[in-house]
Amino acid sequence: MHLGLGNFFRAHQAWYTEHAPDAGDWGIAAFSGRSADLPNQLTAQEGLYTLITRAAEGDRFEVVGSLSAAYPGGEHEAWLDHLASSDVAAVTVTVTEAGYVRSADGGLDRDRPEVRQDVDALRRDLAAPVRTTPARLLAGFAARRRSDAGPIALVPCDNVAGNGAIAVGVVRDLAEMVDPQLADWCAEHVSKVTTMVDRITPRTDPGDERIVAEGPGWIDRAPVATEPFAEWVLSGAFPAGRPSWQDAGARFSDDIVPFEHRKLWLLNGAHSLLAYAGSIRGHTTVAEAVTDETCRSWMQQWWDEAVAHLDLPAADLQTYREALVTRFANPRIRHSLAQIATDGSQKLPERILPVVAEERSTGRMPEGAVRVLAAWVCHLRGHGVPVADPRADELTRRAAGPLPDAARRVLDTLDPHVGADGELVAAVAADAERLEREAGT
Ligand SMILES: NC(=O)c1ccc[n+]([C@@H]2O[C@H](COP(=O)([O-])OP(=O)(O)OC[C@H]3O[C@@H](n4cnc5c(N)ncnc54)[C@H](O)[C@@H]3O)[C@@H](O)[C@H]2O)c1
Ligand SMILES: O=P(O)(O)OC[C@@H](O)[C@@H](O)[C@H](O)[C@H](O)CO
Numbered sequence: 001m002h003l004g005l006g007n008f009f010r011a012h013q014a015w016y017t018e019h020a021p022d023a024g025d026w027g028i029a030a031f032s033g034r035s036a037d038l039p040n041q042l043t044a045q046e047g048l049y050t051l052i053t054r055a056a057e058g059d060r061f062e063v064v065g066s067l068s069a070a071y072p073g074g075e076h077e078a079w080l081d082h083l084a085s086s087d088v089a090a091v092t093v094t095v096t097e098a099g100y101v102r103s104a105d106g107g108l109d110r111d112r113p114e115v116r117q118d119v120d121a122l123r124r125d126l127a128a129p130v131r132t133t134p135a136r137l138l139a140g141f142a143a144r145r146r147s148d149a150g151p152i153a154l155v156p157c158d159n160v161a162g163n164g165a166i167a168v169g170v171v172r173d174l175a176e177m178v179d180p181q182l183a184d185w186c187a188e189h190v191s192k193v194t195t196m197v198d199r200i201t202p203r204t205d206p207g208d209e210r211i212v213a214e215g216p217g218w219i220d221r222a223p224v225a226t227e228p229f230a231e232w233v234l235s236g237a238f239p240a241g242r243p244s245w246q247d248a249g250a251r252f253s254d255d256i257v258p259f260e261h262r263k264l265w266l267l268n269g270a271h272s273l274l275a276y277a278g279s280i281r282g283h284t285t286v287a288e289a290v291t292d293e294t295c296r297s298w299m300q301q302w303w304d305e306a307v308a309h310l311d312l313p314a315a316d317l318q319t320y321r322e323a324l325v326t327r328f329a330n331p332r333i334r335h336s337l338a339q340i341a342t343d344g345s346q347k348l349p350e351r352i353l354p355v356v357a358e359e360r361s362t363g364r365m366p367e368g369a370v371r372v373l374a375a376w377v378c379h380l381r382g383h384g385v386p387v388a389d390p391r392a393d394e395l396t397r398r399a400a401g402p403l404p405d406a407a408r409r410v411l412d413t414l415d416p417h418v419g420a421d422g423e424l425v426a427a428v429a430a431d432a433e434r435l436e437r438e439a440g441t
Pocket of ligand 1: 003004005006007008009031032033034035094095096097098099100132133157158159160197198199200201202
């Protein structure tokens, strides 16, 4: 099963399943977050869709057939029925960083109104409709317990370090509020799988339907375009089995941390830098921003700081950096900076702050990281692409007004230690002033 039926899942987990040699033994029932458009369209196409692999030299087309059913998120009964079946061995999840509804301490944000509503609903009836991801998972596991369908693997595929522990943790936090015995059942039956996922997959371009019609000649109302590169590293047990993803290129590792950090800091960190600083400089896509010499030098500066804290061979990291420049510069992938800039409050703690903490603990001022934070502050002050963030109101309020104080108020929301670091705040404020000056405001 999958929760978070969107473009990335279709280009990544569904594609790995399609390419596993035992693909014929498996199928995926996928549920959207809420919207019905994509699941309904996919159902009308019998779950089939075109994956366009978009290289700089041209497109390759393939029909992916691993999706056996697609449901709007609201179809809660179907969700429970599937999870209650012993045929289901694993549930993969892509619901964005914000979808895990965590508080600053990393656990479930118990005070969020939607979490409170779900707790009340589940206390009344474990099969009641619920909205948040932790509650949907918990309700599904309760249905599985009722039907005695056995263990299952929980496989989050969002860009968050330690995503396995995070997903299991928010479900456990919720279970303890709803039914402690269910928490015990989950501890015994839900296997935590941690993953590093990578494949740049932007929103579908409106012209892609026509490209598919004119290329292979298929009528497809839901194609998805992605880059040629794909990587999946997993760590954890699958007690009820899984497709042979390793034969489709996935890697299983007991030590996933260096891979997670390499990807989140180098790829996603650079993406965030380009999204905020690049859009302030007038760019709209990653490919445009990365051809700007200034943005590129800022990116290299950030990478120099980040790689110093990665426990991987230097030559591998250099190769990875060079490949990233090529991937970002792919002129045929239109990855909008506005899409990447969303939810900065959830992303920057993953992508930038671990390096800031390491650097500051040695007394250094990481100028590359400072620039990312400064560009985010400017973004919250109205520069570059518009703000879209679950905490947008609070953040834009904090970011308004004279700069050193505004920067401190904003950084405080990411991590109170960061907000309390006077030298860092001053450096971010000075950089933000510079960026605003250069942007002509
Ligand atoms: N697109 C990429 O290049 C890429 C690469 C690696 C990882 N990812 C991960 O996958 C996630 C989804 O990316 P996508 O490109 O598929 O996006 P998308 O917008 O195409 O699909 C996202 C899906 O998640 C659901 N969703 C969104 N917010 C939710 C929430 N708060 N609670 C529950 N469901 C929610 C949506 O309804 C939709 O079904 C990213 O946030 C990221 O963590 C994406
Ligand atoms: O998907 P998000 O919103 O977490 O982040 C935007 C991009 O940085 C991200 O999607 C990358 O393209 C992806 O992580 C590449 O594997």
